Amino acid sequence: MIKTRGLVGALLFAGYSLLSAQTSDTLSGTVKDSDGNAVSGAVVSLKVKTTVKDTTDAQGTFSMVVSTTRSNVPYSLSKGDKLQVGIQGRQLQFSMTSGCQNATIALFRTNGSLISSVNMGHLNAGVYKHTIPELSAGFYVMQMVIDNQKIRLNLVSNGKGYILKDEQSIAESSVVTTAAAAASVDTIVTSKSGFATINTPIDAYNKKGVAIVLTKETVADCKLSVLPETSGLKENKKLPNPFAFYDGRKITKKSEWPCLRKEFLAMASKYFYGPMPPFEAPDVKVEGTVSASGITAKITYNGKTETMNFSTSGSGDILLISMGSGLAPGSSYKYRTLSVNTSTPNSWGGVCTKLFGKAPCGELAIAWGCNIVCRAIASDPDGGIDTNKIMTTGCSNTAKAAFISAAYCEGIKLAVVVESGGWGDASPRVAQYLKRDAKIWQCGDDPQGLWKLDTDASQFLAAPYMDQKTASWVIGNNSGNVYKLPFDTHILMACIAPRYFCGLTNGNGPNSWCHLNGTGSAVAAYAAEPVFNALGVPDHFGFDISKTYMHCMEAQKNYGAVAEEFFKRVFKGDKTAKTDVLNIPKGNVQLDPAKWKETWIDWDMNVTLE
Known part of the structure; x- marks a missing residue:
């Protein structure tokens, strides 16, 4: 009436x-750089409705459904x-x-x-x-x-x-x-490593064609600390602060993370892994061609040109860089596989030596090769491989290769690291403390630490990508110097952010099979997660140590479902996938997690970056 x-x-x-009726609005648009190029992998979120977010695709587009009441x-x-x-x-x-x-x-x-x-x-x-x-x-x-x-x-x-x-x-x-401020109902926050974060006010949630332009950070904006020689390093028994430069400066903005990441990787190279060969433009030019059977990279440096051929099997827009074993997507995914074997690093290192000389082409040739592969794919956008769908995986020693490659190679968007052990993702500080200092290691076998790396072949497995000459100051009888390392594996884990990391390992409770130092992996994950949170991508990080099983052989049975959630999110864009996981049962580690903060952390774990 x-x-x-x-x-x-x-x-x-x-x-x-x-x-009380609810409605759903669609907020969509594009993210480009100042030259008009699409920016993929940018995180787009809302300041008021904080749970609403998306990641731009290869065309730089985003689309978010906003529920309004x-x-x-x-x-x-x-x-x-x-x-x-x-x-x-x-x-x-x-x-x-x-x-x-x-x-x-x-x-x-x-x-x-x-x-x-x-x-x-x-x-x-x-x-x-x-x-x-x-x-x-x-x-x-x-x-x-x-x-x-x-x-x-x-x-x-x-x-x-x-x-x-x-x-x-x-x-x-x-x-x-x-009146202009009153017209704004929310703000779009757009961020990506290498770009300044931008805030874009919106006057309604039902909007299409929102154009966002990101400005690249210049080299001048990145001031690295002067890293001392090993004799000048100071002891720190805590895990180093993943939000601070060596000289004590702390980052406050997401846009500062790429610079800090650069310093962390420089530390890792200087004090443990040896040099990273050049791979970045403009010094190194990479022209790539992607075909049904593989990827070809033509690399030019200082007038020298070498060609690398990477054979692949399978088809689809996903590339799996398989280091061997690990966890791969199932049959519902179409993907290509680039298989890395024990001879691959030597082969890649040989090409590296021809281009740059022997000095920079050591243990990190594996990560260098991954960077070349990713740059080759990016230079051939019509080749059929989506640059946002490149992953790596491995188990045991091959997981160490997957871990270090993902830390050094930003082109790898997802790393599924299974039972990597020491230098993989397991902290050497934790191994040293539990076994040699506090002496509370409750296992018959030693954890993979640094104390036998120069004499014991089985322990050398703990760091197959370590440069023995570079790391001689901190291994063997010098392993007590581990507390002088200005980084640890939690920082290398954080260097994968804001990309995706899925860490899975065997239970490491009292009197279990303890060689892998699973507790060290769990502590590293505990200390790396705050970086993903601070960068606004908590759902890009997962770690699980809830299962105890036969090494590598039962990984699919025990952790296949966890990895599948990451595959759904990264490869299918399923935003409901459960990827923000940190599952560390008390009975599966050597020290109660309730004691971890007081033992290893003396920095703020709840940092919020602008």
Whole structure:
């Protein structure tokens, strides 16, 4: 039934669902750099609705579904009556559980001047709808008088619709906020390593074609610490702060992370792994061709040119760089496999030596080769491999290769590291403390630490990609110097951020098979997770040590479901996939996790980066 009250119509509805109905809006657009090139892998999120986020695809596009609820404010009236007020667009909606003798709605400017006043007279119980006059962007006050009770509400106009808030929800000082600010309902936050984070205000959630331009960070913005020789390093028995440079500077912005990551990798090369061969433009030029049977990279440096051929099997837009074993996607995924075997690093190192000489082409040739592969793929966008769908995996020794390659190669978007052990992702500080210092290691076999790396072949397996000459100061009889290392494996794990990391390892409880130092892997994960959180990508990190099983052989049975969640998110774009996992049961590690912070952490684990 339509009821008319003076100049304004009020529509009575039979039910109350209109006030509480939810709608879904689509917010979409593109992210490009200042040269107009699409930026893939950028994280796009909202500042107010923080759970809404997306990652740009190869074309730089993003699309987010935003659930919105009509604004409503409940009020209690005299005699137990209830009034609920809501707004959608320019339509004011209010409901009453019992009638009133007289109702009036008035609008005022914040200076107190009256805009309009409507007497709606006697109203029965029900839901009513009232059209608010068109108002320019800014703040207003709406007063409803129900019989003798006055209710004052703040009305915010963005020039297209209105937001209703109770009288206390907006501070008086905000009344002077500009109309432009009032028009903003939320802010899109866009970030990616190598670019400055940008905030883009939006006036509605239902928007298409939002154009976001990211500015690349210049080399001048990145000031690295001067790293001392090993004799100048200071002892630190805690895990080093993953948010601080060696000289003590702490990052406060997401845009500063790429520079800090660069310093961390420089530390790893200087003190343990040996040099990383050049691979970046403009010094090194890579021209790639992707075919059905493989990838060809033509590499030019200082007038020298060498060609590398990488054979692949299978088909699809996903590339798996398989270091051997590990966990690969299942049959529901179409992917190509580039298989790395024990002779591959020597082969890649041979090409490296021809280009750069022998000095820089040592143990990190494996990571260098991965960088060349990824650059070759990126240079052939029509080759059929999506640069956002490149992963690596391995188990045991081959997991060490997957781990170090992912840390040094940003082109690898997902690393599934299975039972990598010492230098893989297991912390040598933790091994040293539990076995040799605190002497609380409850196993018959030693963890993979640094104390026998120069004499014991079985322990050398702990670091097959370590440069023995570079690391001689911290291995064997010098293993006590592990506390002088200015980095540890949690920092290498963090260097994979904001890309995806999935770490899985065997249980390391008392009197279990302990050689892998699974507790060291778990502690590293515990200390690396805060970096992913601070960068706004907690769902890009997962670690699980909840199972105990036969080394590598039962990884699929025990952890296949965990890896599958990462495959769904990275390769299928499934945002419901459960990838923010940190599963560390007390009984599967050598020291109660409740004691980890006091034992190994002396820095803030809840850092928020702008």
